[in-house]
Amino acid sequence: MAARNPYRGLPSVDRVLADERVRALSAEYSGDTVVTLVREELDAVREAIAGGGAAPPLEAIVAAVGRRARSALAPSLRPTINATGVIIHTNLGRAPLSDEALAAMAEAARGYSNLEFDLEAGERGSRHVHLEEQLRRLTGAEAAFAVNNNASAVLLALSALAARREVVISRGQLVEIGGGFRIPDVMAQSDAFLAEIGTTNRTYLRDYEEAITEHTAALMRVHASNFKVVGFTASVSIQELAQLARERRLYLIDDLGSGCLLDTARFGLPPEPTPQESLAAGADLVLFSGDKLLGGPQAGIIAGRREVVERLRRHPLARAVRIDKVSIAGLAATLNHYLKDEAAEKVPVWRMIAAPVDGLARRARRWARAAGRGATVVDGRSMVGGGSLPEEGLPTKLLALPATPERPAEALARRLRAHDPPVVARIERDTVLLDPRTVHPREDRVVVEALRAALGESNGS
Template identity: 50%
Template sequence: MDTNTLLRSLPKVDELLKREDVAALDATHGRPLTLEALREALDATRAAVRAGEIVEVSADAIAADAVAWLALKARRSLRRVINATGIVVHTNLGRSPLAETAIEAVAEVARGYSTLEYDVPSGQRGSRHVHVEDLICRLTGAEAAMAVNNNASAVLLGLAALARRKEAIVSRGQLVEIGGSFRIPDIMRESGAKMVEIGTTNKTHLRDYKNAITSRTGLMLKVHTSNYRVVGFTEEVSLEDLVALGAEHGVPVFEDQGSGVLIDLARFGLPGEPTIGAAVAAGADLVSASGDKLLGGPQAGILAGKRDVIAKLKKHPLARAVRLDKMTLAALEVTLRLYLDERRLFAEVPTLRMLTMTQAKLERRARRLADAIVSACGEAFDVVTAADTSRAGGGALPMKDIPTTVVALAPHRGSATSLEERLRLGEPAVIARIKDDRLLLDPRTLREDEDPEVASALARAARA
């Protein structure tokens, strides 16, 4: 059959709409998207006919192409993945998963109306700050607090409110860059503060701060290097010494802690990170931290400090631009409440549960996962458990490899790289890592109910 005859035999859109499978698309996705899918499928068929790639036109094939096209277009861009990397606070995968009680709170306030800015006792307008302020103060010892949409916003707001058109003193060794090429000097510039660099990359002394203070100084900024360490011949000024110097000259001290820690993690064998409460106790006028890294809550920026300082921040025009929405506030409030009871905290907040998981439990989890994979996949892979390391991720605990036990797979057909790709392109996507030509699955970041899904995904990948 020649090309023109094949093209003339293409079914009309109206004819395709009468098919049962296409009618189901129409009912599910609506007429506009169904028509677009049919036209895309017809156009692809025409192109294939002209290229000599098909010798017979099939209405069934065109309808099937439309179904496939629409399924792809209808799939959400932001969707669940399974994290088998062992990186707990995985920035690219959404950082910290939430506690179930926090998820329930989000769903409740999203489903209907809420007390976001309504004071029930008085029947008057309220403030969205009240939902987390008392909790932050109780957990940190701060006089006042607020929360914004991330820690970068918290730093921006603090600098803008306290040092706009003034000088902000900061050590060169603390001019950090975080993910996405986001740099402290850039945010200082956007805040309207003039950055005054002091010291050197590896050493900054108290006298450097003292010599830089002028009548134009708005604040001294101390940035915790949460995503790297300068080691060796180094020196930095303690927060306590900065606070004493600030009090002597009437200059507020602002510490940006980055990761956001409310409890001492050293007792679990993890590196000791400065806590918000310790910075408040040391006398910092303002402390900022993330709510979605080591704290284990939603993306948020926490600001805690002196009452008069927080009052300035709340009144600043930027405060409205970076305020939290009702769903994030709901999740943050519930997460903070869990910190009032450590038994519930480590059982219910996934980030803390994963970071503090014992080696014995990890070994048991790895053996169960390995057994499930062998059961589902037969002899498609060499499957062993092996000692390896997890990471905290999210720019936190950069120098700490956390011991773990992984499931290591070597495919009998194809490479570990091709296996990783098939898992990544599956639904749901399973994100793993490769080491020494083996695919590694770390149970630290897998929920136990995800083990069967991982085994099924591997079985599908083995058949592909």
């Protein structure tokens, strides 16, 4: 007797489409999309049968099509609760924005704007005018504008000022800032030639002096913001570099990375170089991010001497890396917080940095009560993150959930991430830790719900 065809019980595309539950999907999705989802599910079933499985009933196929629709067409970018204690978490979207910045961005996105239109003259204008006055006032620069991120700012600066010429930089500043982004690679893309000097831990002024040739276009300093070399070290100050650059008629480019506009000593943190200090010391150009310590949307800010900034503005690459209208609106609103001297209260990054420990302790205790037996509140350290102040932490209070044989730490952290919205914690010494510093108080209810759900699952397993 011939073997029964395992595919015989598989329904046709039309049969699945005729099911009322699949037809109901057409209220949310286009007809073509629903057909594609059905075909994808039937293809997956055929593969399973080829691997030795049995044809599922129509009921199971219809349910799978519904799950496929919800999963495949749901946004992959999801709001996430950051309970890691890393304030500027580069993997979780960097700096959260102020309410004013969000409102400004929504307003800009909602309709038309004078992005590149001069309302007084009635003719084409420049998008760069919308940020320049604020940036000039805050940094002391003669001119300034923004591009789409700081890597673009570095690439544009080197392309405009040093293409096919040399840029002198200390070996100790040839950093990788994550995601494989390396300063030497960016320099290569700009067509500038790298002249490395000094050693990883010690570089002297004479190293710069001896490296300068007729082919040199610029000296460059890159703030090593995401690591720190300690012990037997030596470096050259920005003031010394500025004087040397003036004497040799070279550009001095200062890449500050995270870009801090406030005095970090106010918050109990060690000094972080600021654009205003660098420009006052004589740098021709400073470059820094908009979405790290500044606390705004993604942007790369370029500020400095007018003649130098204008060279960058006129370069063809400037159009390829230009900032969009929504980011301009959000960045302008963020810069206003600094001009009004309200950044510590309004910019979420600084509000989190300044959060008092006693308030964090109260919130952690509430979480612990919700978590139940085994949960404790312990001392810990929050990190600034975003490649800023790599060795420095802020004292905080943490909810600690030690692993048990029935509840491994990795499994509990995974359950928290599976919540909607996901809650991302950190694991240290086989203990799941949640830091309230990086969780907005309005999100506490969600954290409590996620804890109860995750711990309930683990206790019941």
